[in-house]
Amino acid sequence: MDVTQWTGRHAAWLQDAFEDTQEEFAARLGVSLRSVASWRHSPDMVPQLETRRILNTAYERAGDAVRKRFIHYTRAHVERIQAQALRVAIAVVRRGDEVLLVCRQDGDDISWQFPAGIVKPGGSAAKVAVRETLDETGVHCMVRERLGERLHPVTRAICEYYVCDFVQGDAINGDASENAAVAWAPIKDLSRYIPTDRIYPPILNALEATV
Template sequence: MNSSQREHVAAGWYRLGATCVVLDDQGRVLIQLRRSPVRWELPGGLVDPGEALYEAAARETEEETGVTVQVSGLAGVYQHPSHGILAAVFVAAPVGGAPRPSAEASEVRWAGIDTARTLLSPLYRPRLEDALRASGTAPLRVHEGQDIIGALPATVPSRDRV
């Protein structure tokens, strides 16, 4: 943890994170081998000021993996108190691009669900499992005062993802 992260934790502040569980039409999940720390993860990162959570999830996925996604729903929210992180995990589908290494990921690939379960860091396995088990997704609304400026509706999956 760097000094800025320690200051946020000490002050009781949280940084917002956004992650995608990207599933293709073959039932595979997009995973990446992070450069630091070296571990297999789902794509995602921190939310920029003024950015909607689901927009950050899509942006981070494209930046880190080369795959453009359409976010379809919110699968869960994960709190990491000791690191001051509150992360939203979204379900998404690929709509363009192709897996490629990036500054943050030395390897990016589509993996079968069982392979992903084996390779993913223990931090990310529950996020994958929760997304696969979800019978639907929760709604997410972005608003300024009373005005809704963005939204993801609750959804019911069209196929069994497990």
């Protein structure tokens, strides 16, 4: 990969491909934690030449598994642009050591997920995440940070993820037509509700930082 192609988006994908936390990735590259955080929040930024060289070296020295994951992210991004896939905003709402979940019901299929809503063209994903959380669960929340986005490996929808702070409200099932239940789940027991391999890695990193 040519160094001139590196952007904040590519750097964040490389972090995900290594499955590193921000701290681990900063240590791996020998750059500041602030730089690593800025890449995820400013995906279109172009790092300085020396930083691009560092990223290029890290990629060249990475194992096959890391390279395959990185290539998957880049291809998925191209597919996302080409297909103009459905956009979904997902809210990861924290309250102390708990996270808000909804139990989706699709016929006999039941699965626990984070509150989510479809983003209409030109709409704000952050606002949708907050609004859908309130509509589905009765919980008022506010966005703390955007974690990133990915082309969902199963639904093929573009998913944008937001860590949100609990403001107020009792957790209730506000959409019985789609959801079987709503619950505050202990973060330490999250894998009992959602298999870890199905969770976007930055979500796990963000939640682990609160436990």
